[in-house]
Amino acid sequence: MNELTCLVIGGGYAGIHAIRSIQQAFQKAGETRKIRIVLIDKEPYHLRKVLLFKPAAHQEEITIAFARMFPDIQVVRGIVVRIEIRIS
Numbered sequence: 589m590n591e592l593t594c595l596v597i598g599g600g601y602a603g604i605h606a607i608r609s610i611q612q613a614f615q616k617a618g619e620t621r622k623i624r625i626v627l628i629d630k631e632p633y634h635l636r637k638v639l640l641f642k643p644a645a646h647q648e649e650i651t652i653a654f655a656r657m658f659p660d661i662q663v664v665r666g667i668v669v670r671i672e673i674r675i676s
């Protein structure tokens with residue numbers, strides 16, 4: 589197999605750190621295979637929740653578009669309603 593696919597559900601703090609960790613681990617391991625990372629989120633942006641108080645105080649951008657944050661991954665906008673695991 590020449591390409592691995594990694595699916596990340598939710599681009600909150602857990603999701604964005606997972607993506608970065610996967611990318612770094614893959615680089616460190618000197619993998620020759622390609623990795624395709626797909627992020628599914630109901631929103632097109634990461635919301636920096638820890639900065640939620642900021643817009644009330646002054647103009648501050650508290651969302652970052654996933655496309656800008658991770659130009660090299662595939663972003664799918666959608667709501668995950670079920671995860672089905674099949675073991676064969």
Ligand SMILES: Cc1cc2nc3c(=O)[nH]c(=O)nc-3n(C[C@H](O)[C@H](O)[C@H](O)COP(=O)(O)OP(=O)(O)OC[C@H]3O[C@@H](n4cnc5c(N)ncnc54)[C@H](O)[C@@H]3O)c2cc1C
Nearest residue numbers: 598599600601602603628629630631637638640666667668
């Ligand atoms: C005002 C405020 C201040 C905070 N300050 C701090 C702080 O100072 N320090 C600290 O450590 N923590 C802080 N927290 C807590 C911190 O924000 C959370 O612990 C953290 O956001 C949890 O990260 P997460 O990735 O699990 O979830 P979230 O950050 O909630 O991300 C979930 C992501 O998944 C997406 N999603 C959810 N359900 C679905 C679905 N069914 N299908 C597709 N996508 C979906 C959402 O759109 C979102 O992008 C704060 C929280 C708030 C609200």
